[in-house]
Amino acid sequence: MSQLPEQPAGMSLPTSADVARLAGVSRATVSYVLNNNATVRISEPTRRRVRDAAAGLGYVPHAAARSLRAGHTRTVLLPAAQAPAGPLYQRFLTRIESDLRRLDYTVVQYGSLGLDPDEAARAWAELRPVAVVTPGGMALTPYGIGVLTRSGAKAVITLGPQPVAGAHALVMDQREVGGCAVRHLLSRGRHGIGVVMPQEPGLALFAEPRLAGAVRAAEDFGVKARIQPLPLRYDEESAAELAARWRTLGLDAVFTYDDEYAMLLMRALQDAGVDVPAETAMIGADDLMLGRLLRPRLSSVTMELASAQSPAEMIDRLVQSPGGAPERHYLLRAAAVARESS
């Protein structure tokens, strides 16, 4: 398969004019045939001659020329996230990417580290994408949205913990994660609940809403419930320091932001002689394998992406009929999984 079309040793790729010449037809005909243009009838022999010529020369159309002429692209731009991607985001990416390709879009991740929001929007607009999906870490200003829209983006969509004014939103509402965790702990009869707040800068975007959801769940429960934020760096020293003053905090439960922080804190608490779950119940989030390997086995908040419509279908719909009011779709389903640690 790889070698079938004998490529001439010519050093530069042929154009549609070369294909036309070899097939003995005009460039127009080449375009009609290769794009299966339905509005024009081309005879079967001609089609074959064109196809053979294209294959023989190893013709590859020039995307820039095509989109320049067309006045639009089928590029969906996904600015690469700042923070290292978690497992959930990776699943989201592969999913939306293959779905969009099935719908005949070209998905492009474009790195924009170190650009300010307006510069970034202009850089994206240079590519004239038909849709832009910006992850939470990337700020999107009204100016940026304007530039993108006027550059031909039919859909500007934010993806993250909270919506942005003026753009459509795929909301992964992290508050529900905190809410689930705290409701679970409350249902276990715990009332003094610590909430781990990672100090890594990129995580604040997720940690803050999780805390807000935790606080909200506690308020809904009543005055007995108390939420205490617990700053923690992802290193043993920080965990040991927290564990050392654990008993002074008067907590009987902790939501650790995620399973990895759970492992860190569980180890530190156990080393400090604090029993889990007897003295302190613990729940993480992400439902990773590692949680099941801890002793006690870690309770966790499991998350999945779910919506009536796949994100790719939403994008396709917005592209085909743009101009509606900003839409919000809540993608995150969270549920507590009880194991031995709570």
Place this chain on the structure above:
Amino acid sequence: MSQLPEQPAGMSLPTSADVARLAGVSRATVSYVLNNNATVRISEPTRRRVRDAAAGLGYVPHAAARSLRAGHTRTVLLPAAQAPAGPLYQRFLTRIESDLRRLDYTVVQYGSLGLDPDEAARAWAELRPVAVVTPGGMALTPYGIGVLTRSGAKAVITLGPQPVAGAHALVMDQREVGGCAVRHLLSRGRHGIGVVMPQEPGLALFAEPRLAGAVRAAEDFGVKARIQPLPLRYDEESAAELAARWRTLGLDAVFTYDDEYAMLLMRALQDAGVDVPAETAMIGADDLMLGRLLRPRLSSVTMELASAQSPAEMIDRLVQSPGGAPERHYLLRAAAVARESS
């Protein structure tokens, strides 16, 4: 900053002709000014008028038009990897991405899931990238390399465990990881060494070379050393099954592919009453935080990317003076970190 340039409500982005009209100059002049073209002297007042007009209109150049005219792009294409990216690859990505931007390249990750190698190469070639860096998971055929080269790619580079004929290579030689692990275990006086082989399809690409390196290190040591591959799925059932027949294997050490598999297997062995490290020494790879949290603390092979020249500089050099013989650069430095498990 975001609101300063009052954008007219016009619904489509202005072209350089619009800028020229507003500034009262020609399109040529606009191009000269905005690109700081040094070969032509434009008076300062004119420059200002052009710049003001461009800013006022919110002008954003059209990348496709530019590259069509130029006959080449400054796009470096990074086909997105198939397998979920590990921490090492993520570090590599952010690094190369910001380095390349500094050198004024546009870095684009292009998803190609589910395309066959030659289709994928054609899809990439449509974008006329100046360089392509394909991760190990993506096959690159001689035909594909030919198409890309003729489409204007000055550098076609593979990135992964082993080089590919006809392309430059950034080699992350996984054999050294297995070699390090085994040499470490041998130095501890262990001779019957199991090597975990993850059964997840995407990991074979890494696991096989690690095993090969392990075998090689054992051979170098002498006849006393024995290597035994141990297929393992990433689930507790598979680990328990392996642990149950552990003593029949006659091994006194195991290299677990990475730290996560180490955690899985360590738990299973401990549950089966096999003492680590007394009965079986264990070493993982990646040197994750979680290894330090295990009891016994996990020995691990730590990896980092190092080379005389940054990958971005290599790409830039190849782009500027293409046509040399395929280069190979070995990026991976591996070293065993001894902790309590070995």
Place this chain on the structure above:
DNA sequence: TTGAAAGCGGTACCAC
């Protein structure tokens, strides 16, 4: 059923 030709937005050569 096919071909000639205009034009998408920028760049760069050549005149003035």
Place this chain on the structure above:
DNA sequence: GTGGTACCGCTTTCAA
């Protein structure tokens, strides 16, 4: 110093 203009590769009327 600045403007006119040809052209990059492709699509799409319009005419034949």
